[in-house]
Amino acid sequence: MSNTVKITIQPAGKTYSLLRGTPLKDLLFDKGLEFPCGGRGVCHRCKVKILNGSNNPTAEDQKAFSKMELAEGWRLGCQCVADNDMELELLSCESIILVDDTSLKFEPRNGTAIAIDLGTTTVAAQWLDLESGKLLGTATALNPQARYGSDIMSRIDSAINHNKGAELTRLIRSCLGDLILDLLKKNGASQKPSFILIVGNTVMHHLFCGFDVTALGFYPFQSKHLAGWHFTTEEVGWNFLGPDVNGYFMPCIGGFVGSDILAGIIATELHKTTHPAILIDLGTNGEIVLHANQKLFCLSTAAGPAFEGAKISMGMRAEAGAISKVRFKNNKFETEVIGGGKPRGICGSGLVDAVACALEHGLIKHNGKLNCLADHIEIQDHIRISQKDIRELQLAKSAIATGIEIILKQNALDYPDIKEVWLAGAFGNYIDKQSAKKIGLLKFDLEVIKYGGNTALLGAKICLMKWPEVLEEINQILKISEHLSLGEHPQFQSTFLNQIQF
Numbered sequence: 001m002s003n004t005v006k007i008t009i010q011p012a013g014k015t016y017s018l019l020r021g022t023p024l025k026d027l028l029f030d031k032g033l034e035f036p037c038g039g040r041g042v043c044h045r046c047k048v049k050i051l052n053g054s055n056n057p058t059a060e061d062q063k064a065f066s067k068m069e070l071a072e073g074w075r076l077g078c079q080c081v082a083d084n085d086m087e088l089e090l091l092s093c094e095s096i097i098l099v100d101d102t103s104l105k106f107e108p109r110n111g112t113a114i115a116i117d118l119g120t121t122t123v124a125a126q127w128l129d130l131e132s133g134k135l136l137g138t139a140t141a142l143n144p145q146a147r148y149g150s151d152i153m154s155r156i157d158s159a160i161n162h163n164k165g166a167e168l169t170r171l172i173r174s175c176l177g178d179l180i181l182d183l184l185k186k187n188g189a190s191q192k193p194s195f196i197l198i199v200g201n202t203v204m205h206h207l208f209c210g211f212d213v214t215a216l217g218f219y220p221f222q223s224k225h226l227a228g229w230h231f232t233t234e235e236v237g238w239n240f241l242g243p244d245v246n247g248y249f250m251p252c253i254g255g256f257v258g259s260d261i262l263a264g265i266i267a268t269e270l271h272k273t274t275h276p277a278i279l280i281d282l283g284t285n286g287e288i289v290l291h292a293n294q295k296l297f298c299l300s301t302a303a304g305p306a307f308e309g310a311k312i313s314m315g316m317r318a319e320a321g322a323i324s325k326v327r328f329k330n331n332k333f334e335t336e337v338i339g340g341g342k343p344r345g346i347c348g349s350g351l352v353d354a355v356a357c358a359l360e361h362g363l364i365k366h367n368g369k370l371n372c373l374a375d376h377i378e379i380q381d382h383i384r385i386s387q388k389d390i391r392e393l394q395l396a397k398s399a400i401a402t403g404i405e406i407i408l409k410q411n412a413l414d415y416p417d418i419k420e421v422w423l424a425g426a427f428g429n430y431i432d433k434q435s436a437k438k439i440g441l442l443k444f445d446l447e448v449i450k451y452g453g454n455t456a457l458l459g460a461k462i463c464l465m466k467w468p469e470v471l472e473e474i475n476q477i478l479k480i481s482e483h484l485s486l487g488e489h490p491q492f493q494s495t496f497l498n499q500i501q502f
């Protein structure tokens with residue numbers, strides 16, 4: 001018996017040779033399958049279908065699928081092992097990764113540089129000509145650490161409790177190195193960038209820089225490694241760039257508020273407004289920054305994965321096949337599906353729309369209970385929203401709404417006092433602001449709400465255009481920033497309960 005087996009992945013139709021007995025997780029991850037629970041067999045969101053070949057169902061498969069589904073070949077990708085030749089169907093497709101194409105104001109300077117937005121789920125890099133301001137190229141990737149869990153808390157858990165800190169550091173440095181190589185190759189440029197600037201949340205900052213994340217895993221979640229980190233290409237294994245290229249990971253603001261938010265402040269010029277203004281980055285972790293009284297008040301709030309489709313029975317990330325918009329016309333739901341065709345699931349923006357429509361038309365009560373005998377609402381074809389999904393959304397929206405409410409109250413402000421609201425982050429940019437208002441996620445006047453795009457990447461590019469003078473502006477922002485710890489706030493519990501209602 002040969003010690004290798006052939007694994008064919010559909011719909012790409014590509015075949016790979018693997019050592020017999022190798023877990024399929026790494027191959028499937030590289031081909032786009034996500035592992036939200038880090039492959040622990042509990043989230044049931046890494047489904048694959050075995051079209052040919054066999055794979056004995058594990059105990060986790062038996063919990064995840066009915067007998068009929070198991071007979072049809074459904075398995076959890078994280079549990080599959082390459083023990084015979086197999087043909088698998090993978091439903092995950094290319095993710096939509098938000099980049100930036102804003103034209104920048106700048107003073108020409110020599111050379112080129114790369115800005116990188118290092119996110120928990122996705123990574124985006126852009127190469128800039130600092131003399132002309134021209135964008136030389138863009139490269140994106142999924143964060144390879146996602147095989148250890150989809151959110152920052154599971155990465156911290158992997159680092160602390162499963163001794164994977166060094167591996168997470170290696171994975172992300174190598175991913176960013178590959179992105180840079182990709183940019184250089186794609187553009188066939190003979191020149192090299194002279195500088196690499198990275199922004200990211202506090203956990204990404206620590207893991208890239210190789211800092212211990214233990215302090216971020218326990219109350220009061222305060223790390224002493226928040227400063228910016230200058231690095232050489234040799235230190236991070238990017239020797240292909242040579243020793244004369246330098247890099248810098250921008251500093252974190254505090255707690256879980258990282259340099260992606262710092263860059264967002266620079267991109268939106270939040271620190272320069274003459275009226276109260278707010279920046280809200282919506283994702284699994286919501287970060288909120290308020291500029292008022294010549295200070296920047298910031299906090300982070302754990303919204304959980306509902307906005308990214310996880311923990312929602314038919315939820316998925318915003319990728320091909322996801323219902324991303326929902327309207328209610330002539331007594332039925334109308335939807336938009338990313339990439340067209342039949343829907344495979346519903347992403348965060350679709351879920352918010354669907355619940356907003358259902359609320360407006362009396363299908364859901366304001367306490368979140370379904371106003372019918374069934375335990376779900378049918379949206380389209382087989383895509384439905386269950387009572388449990390609505391509860392998950394209530395928890396996520398309450399976490400964000402609580403953060404906003406507390407940061408405003410702390411500064412004796414009310415919603416109409418805010419004259420500018422910037423939405424950022426992958427979810428923030430796709431959410432419909434009217435639906436967000438209907439479910440009580442955002443209570444501001446609609447006219448003041450603006451979509452900021454990828455403010456982290458834009459902010460990083462603005463910094464490159466003003467480097468190194470911008471360091472003074474960064475220090476000034478850090479000086480006027482005050483981090484609030486939401487969990488310790490005396491009104492947190494009561495506010496959270498109040499915000500649960502739609």
Ligand code: FES
Binds near residue numbers: 042
């Ligand atoms: S069950 Fe969660 S990643 Fe497989």
